[in-house]
Amino acid sequence: MDPDTVAALRAVGETDPHIGTDGRVPHGSSDDPDLLDFSANKNPRVPPGTREVFAAAFDTARSYPNDGYPDFRAAAAEFVGCEPEEVVPTAGGLEAIRLAMQTSVRTGESVLLPAPSFGEYAREVRLQGGEPAFVDHDAILDADPDDHAMAVVCNPNNPTGECYDADALRAFADRCREVGTTLLVDEAFLGFTDEPSLSGREGVLVARSLTKLFGLPGVRMGFAVGTGGALDRLATARRAWSMSAAAAAVGTHCYRADEFVAETRERVARERERMRDRLATRFDVFPSDAPFLSFDTGDTDVEDLLATAREAGIALRDARTFRRLDSHVRVAVRRPDENDRLLEALDV
Numbered sequence: 001m002d003p004d005t006v007a008a009l010r011a012v013g014e015t016d017p018h019i020g021t022d023g024r025v026p027h028g029s030s031d032d033p034d035l036l037d038f039s040a041n042k043n044p045r046v047p048p049g050t051r052e053v054f055a056a057a058f059d060t061a062r063s064y065p066n067d068g069y070p071d072f073r074a075a076a077a078e079f080v081g082c083e084p085e086e087v088v089p090t091a092g093g094l095e096a097i098r099l100a101m102q103t104s105v106r107t108g109e110s111v112l113l114p115a116p117s118f119g120e121y122a123r124e125v126r127l128q129g130g131e132p133a134f135v136d137h138d139a140i141l142d143a144d145p146d147d148h149a150m151a152v153v154c155n156p157n158n159p160t161g162e163c164y165d166a167d168a169l170r171a172f173a174d175r176c177r178e179v180g181t182t183l184l185v186d187e188a189f190l191g192f193t194d195e196p197s198l199s200g201r202e203g204v205l206v207a208r209s210l211t212k213l214f215g216l217p218g219v220r221m222g223f224a225v226g227t228g229g230a231l232d233r234l235a236t237a238r239r240a241w242s243m244s245a246a247a248a249a250v251g252t253h254c255y256r257a258d259e260f261v262a263e264t265r266e267r268v269a270r271e272r273e274r275m276r277d278r279l280a281t282r283f284d285v286f287p288s289d290a291p292f293l294s295f296d297t298g299d300t301d302v303e304d305l306l307a308t309a310r311e312a313g314i315a316l317r318d319a320r321t322f323r324r325l326d327s328h329v330r331v332a333v334r335r336p337d338e339n340d341r342l343l344e345a346l347d348v
Contacts, residue, residue, distance in 0.1 A: 025119035048256035082200035093209025161288025177203030233298035312345035
């Protein structure tokens with residue numbers, strides 16, 4: 001990016017309601033410790049032993065980490081099904097997304113983006129001087145990737161929650177490769193499912209985050225996966241020591257917590273279905289494979305619903321901040337007792 005693209009982004013924020021005048025986009029997560037936070041989609045539990053691993057990393061944090069991150073790369077690669085040398089450690093999934101776009105998108109080039117979806121995609125495209133080209137999230141796999149430098153798919157999609165058909169997604173990846181369009185797949189929530197990753201597929205860049213599945217957003221753990229020339233560009237552009245020693249140790253531990261992952265997937269699937277059934281008695285709820293549910297509030301004003309929840313000590317995500325959603329709210333899937341509090345507060 002250059003100073004002109006940064007200034008241009010702030011100018012876009014003056015007319016685009018999905019980007020602030022400071023050039024930033026809204027995110028979930030409440031900073032009020034007295035509220036039960038249903039606005040952020042992170043696991044309310046962490047793998048057993050994580051605290052001890054984090055504490056034990058203190059001594060290693062007094063030295064620069066091994067910039068090769070061999071243990072983390074091996075654990076991450078085994079988890080997503082690629083080769084360790086294809087893993088590029090980053091300080092969170094967002095840094096992986098930025099790195100992918102920095103090394104793939106030139107000034108003036110078009111990037112195919114789903115809508116509604118994560119607002120950071122358009123922000124990062126504009127910071128590279130690119131032009132977002134929006135298409136409905138449920139039609140993006142049918143779009144023509146030609147004439148775009150990159151296409152982005154969020155799987156499962158945030159905020160709607162649907163996973164894409166695996167065969168259709170791979171067919172789209174093949175079409176992108178044939179016309180020279182880089183496909184970036186954001187798999188931040190894929191760990192909550194049994195769906196296979198696209199990691200290691202030719203022509204595809206994958207962004208992963210440990211924030212959601214392992215409930216540790218403050219540690220800033222993530223990585224990108226690439227092959228061939230795209231991987232070479234990622235590796236060249238990556239900052240030295242792009243992940244802290246503590247993050248690498250915790251990430252390695254988390255990716256080997258097989259029982260925790262299996263239990264999380266089962267709990268989220270069970271609670272999501274239960275919550276969806278209850279919410280559907282009052283609201284129009286999106287189908288979801290993710291650890292959250294989005295719904296149209298219908299005749300209920302969004303502001304009133306947010307206020308009602310807040311009075312009950314609960315923070316919800318105002319989904320109107322997502323492009324093409326005008327009367328929607330998104331809620332996380334948390335522990336059963338916490339979910340009961342939410343359902344009671346929403347009178348369903």
